[in-house]
Amino acid sequence: MAESPGLQKRVFVASLATETNTFSPLRTDLQDFKDSFYASPGQHPETPTLCSAVFPVARRVAEQYRWTIIEGTATWAEPGGIVNQQTWTFLRDQLLEELRCAMPVDIVLLGLHGAMVAQDCNDCEGELIELVREIVGANALIGVTFDPHSHLSQRRTDHANIITLFKEFPHTDFVEAAEHLVKLVHRTSCGEITPHMNVFDCRMIEIFPTSREPMRSFVDRIKALEGNGDVLSISIVHGFMAGDVADLGSKVLVITNDSNSAGTNLAQKLGLELYSFRGNTRPEFLAPSHAVSLALEANDQPVVLADVWDNPGGGAAGDSTVILNELFAQHVTNAAFATIWDPIAVRTCFSAGKNAEFILRFGGKMSDKGGEPIDAEVRVRNLVRDATQSFGQSVVPLGDCAWIEVNGVDVILNTVRSQVFNPDIFSNLGIDPQSKSLLVVKSTNHFYAAFSRIAKSVIYAAVDGPYPNNPITNNYKNLNRKIWPRVENPHDH
Ligand SMILES: [Zn+2]
Structure with missing residues (x-):
């Protein structure tokens, strides 16, 4: 094959995802991943799944971007209870070993969910991204997709370069989120842009269906802002109220082309607007x-x-x-x-x-x-x-x-x-x-x-049943900051 050395990029792709309801009576093990979705390296189907859409998307652009794709495992378990520690360490270490075997790589693409909790790890994705960074070094690019029902810790933004989330709930746009990520990673690797991530903590937890107002117009406006000026990407972290972790809550993530001040301001502006929707985003839930x-x-x-x-x-x-x-x-x-x-x-x-x-x-x-x-x-x-x-x-x-x-x-x-x-x-x-x-x-x-x-x-x-649906009374032990509706004015100091 006629390749110009130095132009071809080596890209490692993997997906490891579930959403953990820490209050669930269920427990999640390796069999749950195998029951829902488990594709060994090279075995990912052509059709995307919710969190592994980076696979078919990366394959599609490989020739155009001059990417050599090295595929790791892709797996997903239906949301359930806490992941047992053995299962988490097995899946994590398997992914890291696949990455080591793929080295040297220029780019890592990870399709994650963002709300996985294991017995001894409250931030599985943060731990995973940090360990990936240790292997690939400071110069490689790490791009990640998350589901919006995730917990966005600083550990994740510290060690990843670019993060995109699905914007829609129902998540009809999971392929678009992967395409958005892949394009931004490619532009970054070509030296065209320098992504900088800013996060605003909305200090709230709520349900945000985008199939109705006010979220429908909000998401449409956010999409229109992307690509304007220095704004590369905007993601809304809805948060997941059934996950008792320190980073529980809604956040706004803005990625700019190396503009910290523009990113900070926009994340805050959109975050406070989202906060103003509190209590008015859900449909009516009846007995x-x-x-x-x-x-x-x-x-x-x-x-x-x-x-x-x-x-x-x-x-x-x-x-x-x-x-x-x-x-x-x-x-x-x-x-x-x-x-x-x-x-x-x-x-x-x-x-x-x-x-x-x-x-x-x-x-x-x-x-x-x-x-x-x-x-x-x-x-x-x-x-x-x-x-x-x-x-x-x-x-x-x-x-x-x-x-x-x-x-x-x-x-x-x-x-x-x-x-x-x-x-x-x-x-x-x-x-x-x-x-x-x-x-x-x-x-x-x-x-x-x-x-x-x-x-x-x-x-x-709405049946007041097993799901921890009331953030005011949910027995959170790890949440360590004030959020609405547990406190009335969490932004007041
Ligand atoms: Zn979700």
């Missing part, structure tokens, strides 16, 4: 009985009802029976419910076989706040091995799944935990979502992107 009766009154169907807190995508188990019992109590029929995580019940349904009718116990197992298990006569309507659903271009595994009919409601039981992203979670099991009056989905807001296309209305139901 389950109110939510279900409202759904029954709707004339146009299907109505989509979100069980916002029993969200496996936020690290909850996803086996709460509270809203399903509410459907039974209000005699709802022609409804479909996704999903109840219960591997034992799925196993039993497979043993019973399609069309079997029997009394099954399912759900309500992982938390004393997730409702009681349901004991009911069910009919097994369908059984699918290794079922999946879509999320954007990515394919999300659900494991073996059973569609059961119980009290006139179609319920999907799954074995690999996942929040609900797409109506094909129903159709892949054989349920036509458009024929239903009511679709219940366990998800805080990710469902919205795809379900809003078929939903005649969307209702958000």
